Amino acid sequence: MSRIETPVLVIGAGPAGLAAARTLSRFGVACLVVDDNARAGGQYFRQLPASFKVRPDARLARDQQRAEDYLSALSDPLVKYRPGCTVWSMPEPGVFAFAEESSGGRILAEHAIVAAGASDAPRPFPGWTLPGVIAAGGCLNLIKGQAMVPGRRVVVAGNGPLTLVVAYSLRMAGSEVLAVIEAGRPSRHAWAALPGLLRIPKVIGLAAKYRLALLRAGTPFIEGSVVTRAHGSDRLQGVEVSPLDARGQPQQKSQPFDDVDALVIGYGLAPSSEFFRVIGCEMRDDEVLGGLVPVRSGDLETSAGGVYAVGDGAGIGGVEIALLEGSGAAAAIAARRGVDGAAPERDRLFAKLRRAEPFRASLHRTYRLQAPLDLATTETIVCRCEEVTQQQLVTTARSFNGDIELVKFATRFSMGRCQGRNCARTCRAIVASATGAVVPPSAPRMRPPARLIPISALLDEPLLPPREPDQVSL
């Protein structure tokens, strides 16, 4: 088993992780950046394969100059970078277990900055498992990472700013966007939220540019409506769209869209906070931040001393906040290590972050829904891996009085390949609403490995007596 020592470990090479590496190197602090993707950049700065050539007229909507600027941090002599490397646990403070293609080992670090990113928050509805129905992040990855669109005729649906970004990117890339179906009413609510939104001024400008481009392309932007159904036999063929009624639920009447190649759904993002759960960090559930997030100090340190949480993986805030948090945590660590000039830089960055902070709540208000939106019918698959339907969850929840761990054992929800990273939040909500039970936010329990790793990487692992993450005292 290999052992690597580094003063600071940075987990994740997306915007927040890259910003952290860049600030650390500026302060002369060496770090190791690990990332479980083959290429750096995360989702936002996702790069095309090196073998692809981008001409100046390429129809790609991307933030490439900044991407190259931040990615250059990885070539700094003080920064080491390991792609294809997954950190899956912290067996003891300062010791991080990692896995690669066919081997594993330990990274010994005095400080760690975890920038694990986010993934699409699922919202099950009839037909959402059909090939051709894809998540917003998955669509952007096809565009930015593979230079392709998921279809020629596309419907974009969901709730939140990502649908607008996806629709604009698709349009730019040459797809015909038949309609953008937004469940909220951002055009109505943005005005009251404007002061907070303007804390990150460029976002408003981009949103206006995207809406205008869609308007010019003749793409309807339908607010207060949802896709209630996707249909097709072995792949997507069409979708049905219904307006929401006064109670915020879909009306019976629906409008069909036919000959649809792809439906892109984006109901917001969920922080990839599983590593914090696995190592036993104190967690909290925060609707504005997108779900379960680690409790952090003013320096962005978690309850696991020396482990800092930054970027969307610590609470959804978007790229500008992620960059500030990554740099801020890095400056805080440099200051703790006694580097000259780091403390004032830390204070400057955290002051900037505090000024930006109202943006998150304002964005959340802009897209708020009148009532929780439940689009699943009894037969809708909720846990995709184990093919568990809403009805199965409701029935099982009732027979076990809402005990989430027992519902998990009985139905196997969240025990499949994705380990609940997709469905656990939805299943928790279904169990709670079916029984009125109070389900603890971090239930069901999560154990190492935090992410799927090859079993060959575990061959040298010592056999330890089993301990539950929530029994570990840090």
Next chain:
Amino acid sequence: MAEGDRTENRRLDIAGVERGSDVVIEVNGRHLIACEGESLAAALMRTGPAAMRATSKRHEPRGYYCGMGVCHECLVDVVGTGLRRSCQLIVFEGLRVRVPESDR
């Protein structure tokens, strides 16, 4: 082969980007021209939204969904290796995979 295949699977490409050079892979025993550097998911999807696996209980078709290695819906049976996430696997010459046959 293949002039035709190549044209056919260009309809989802983004204009202004020159893709990598040809890499021939084998899908259900038939050749498919993929591009150096692209993911297996992209190679399969450039001919249209595709079923990549069938579920074990209901035998329902599933395909690319999250695109970032989380959901495991795009698992493809790689001959000689087993199931791999096609969104995370970069194509290589001689890659052989099996996916559910479609009626279309």
